[in-house]
Amino acid sequence: MGRIFFVLLIINAALLYVHYSNSAVADGYDKNALTYSQEIEVQYDGKQFIVTHHFTNLAPLDYDIEWPKGSSDIACVESEITQCTRSDEQLSKIVAGEATEQTYRYTLPKPEAVQGVFEVGQPFAKIANAAPQLTTVHIVDETTSGGMWVTGLEQIGTHQLEDFHYFLFAGVGEVTDLFWQQEVTPLAHRGERFTLFDRAVTDEEFGEHIDELLTQFKSKHMTVVLHQGNHNIEANRYVALPESEKENIANVLFTKSVQTAYGIPLEERKIAELVGSILLEQPIGTPPANAAYGKLTETLAADDLVRLENALREPQEEPLTAERFDQLVGSASHSEVNYFSEMLAGQTPEHLLLYEPKEVVHGEKVLEGVQPIKMKGQLYYPLRPLLAAFDYEVTSDEQSIHVKSEDETFRFSLIDSFYVYQQKRVNLRQSPYMLINGQYYFEEQSLLRIFKLIFEHHEDEIQVSSLRAVIEEAVEDEEEGSAKS
Template sequence: MKIIIRTVILLFIMNLALLYMHYSQLADAKGDSEEVLQYVQEIEVINRKDSLIVRQHFRKLDSRRHEIILPTEGKEFTCFMDTDSSCSRINDNVTAFLEGDEDRQSISYEIPKSDSMVNRKLFKEPFAALKNAVPVSTMLHVTDETGIGGMWVSGLEFVGSKKMNMVDYSLFKGEGQVTDLYWQHTELPIAYKGSNLSILGQPVDEESAAQLNNDLMALNADHLIIAIDPKGKQLQTDRFIITNQKLSAIANTVVEKGVQSQFVLSTAEDLVANLITSILIDSPAGKESARRAFGELKENLTVDQYEALRNLVSAQRGAPMDAVKLDGLIGEVSGFKTSFVQQNSIRKYPFHFEDNRPAVINGELQEDVQIVVKDGRTLYPAKQVLTANGYTVSSNERSIYIESEAEKFRFSLRDSFYVLNEKKYTLRDFPFELIGDDYYFEEDALRRLFHLSIQKHEDKISITSLVEGESK
């Protein structure tokens, strides 16, 4: 009997060990799939009459399997024998690099042309990429065999070009992926060349260009190209802007693209993009509403809180960012909840913190009462708090009216006084503030004028009327 019991216990322990190993491997596999890996690439493009011929070389690959994201417009995908072993890890349908030690692999394919190249041509996402991996460095060679002339733009920094008898050659180099490739017949001279920004076209204000370059550097943004062509048509991609406007007119757009190259932002998150930019470059940027919001945000955080926020925002590079997440980061450094960014995405809204504790009014939990902290004052929504304590609350463009059976208040919105039962009292400061569509009253004013007891506990804020029979 003892032998059977020991055997059962041993089997039980073995099963637990096997289960642990199984789920540990699953967890590790999940972690690997979410890890963003890095590689180096070199891309050769040959421009021919009907298509682009592409040879793409991947360098410094690790030994793991890598899925290849092929361009949707491409065809004739195959491995390319750049070296004896440059095809050793490529599967039959050229959709993955298999596990292996060889860190250099090459593929080739064609990008057909749907129409002829006359004045300009944009090739949208023409190159392959690796899933869950980013190129830290890209070298792009463009060889034109058609004699079409013009200039090529990729977003990478232009290194140089050479015209020969049979072909024209251009070389580009820089960090990150080449998301799009553009050609236009009109050649433009280099007007400004910086580490993160190049401007093509007529001479521009050197100081303005240098400031934009510095902003992009502060954002750690990928290199960006601006081609200012007075006769050209507007075109924007992730890494270059073709425009007929002056540099001053597109400055905000340039900085926004720098942010978008570092963070995952939806097109609806203009305010978030502008605020992230302002925080990282430590200067107001973007639209006037965003500049105002940044000023309020910085004014209401301590120096240490603001620096902590900058570090937290910077740490989010490559991750999705929206108003909710940015509000959460502000709350993390301040210790208070806030919906400042969310509210300002809808309308003009003052900065304040929100007390996380629920309000309990006369013994009843009020889940929709939001108590706020603004400019060092604790404010309560008058309509919700006072209505629950026997008052009616209304307002117009001149006054706030708060009335009960025994008391009739009128607070002037223009001058610092109030009237109680037809007797006028002067106020040193306004004890209320308009936040959104509602008036909020200071905590001390609620206690002093409306006979409320406000008790703050660790898990709640209790509000009770000190006048018997007033609460409803």
């Protein structure tokens, strides 16, 4: 419980940072923190949506309008209260002016329903360079065919008349998706941050626990619909799950709260699960995210993990994408990382590799193909290209790694922890190698101890040399000096 409370404080701090960096503008109208309110009236006739969209509390500055995909018949609407004094001819901007309100009307096509369900992504217009603070949505369903509507905002009420059914929603933030299902699921819990629709008798303590969790996160209101169908739909502010997945609610909402706090894109949910796992110090979420968390803890040194956790506690000035998370892991471990970007791109990298960014140099020659990787703070080098620079030949079979030069032979067992040097067996406390992407890597200290290689670390490069060569050169210099004397 203490750990969870600590995580809540971290995410709460991140959310406060995001909130105040995007809060309502002061007298100077900070163009990077513009806000507005909106009231949206939706008329649905079974074939299309006719939307009347009121933008209010506008600052006297220019705004760009983003219209929903597929919208048509866009027009500015005047009334006794509102005039179109701030609309340009192309209806692409709200131009600078004194009026604080503008109203538009547009039409959206209805998507095809599948098994009594449909969803409209980004259903409403929005102002590109500002954030909605308060949103009210009225839905008038003229089909009177029943069903339920979900916006993610709190459902204030519904009313059924002979000619139409009416739904009212209101809350903080925007509506990113609109959802309808034919099945009407009863209201089971209504809280400040969380509304649950569920046929089963819901434990109120469970609902209050979820609500308290989201309140601690300063999360926007979220809606969960548990239904008897088999659809599984997730948007920024709501999820619709089969009743059998009720036990996943807390995990889903926790993950979505992390996404909100760190600005993680919806399609990169695995990163949100991974961040949650790091903050809780235990795996949460889907098996792929758990596997990635396992690789992270297996690969990073303890100090690296601490640095990564500290970086995540800091306010994030940009969305935490997979690429950005790679950068944070790389910064914490002083390495180059692309694992999480590859994972989100649909690839399945076998290993989390922390690449050492320095070049490896022998004399004045850069060793091509010798890029070290880090594991638990130790450097590992690809054995074959590294030892080739010192005239060793490396081969392997199912049981052993063989290393040969003109006057030395090594055989490393792949079964037990030992190697044979010049027919003499040497036991090892642990194997010095790893097999990664079909190539054997040896740990730096083992290369020093066994092959007598010296590694000098500089700011931009790692200089590697042979201790035997250094000794032989010193002996030759001494002999030359003695001969001269």
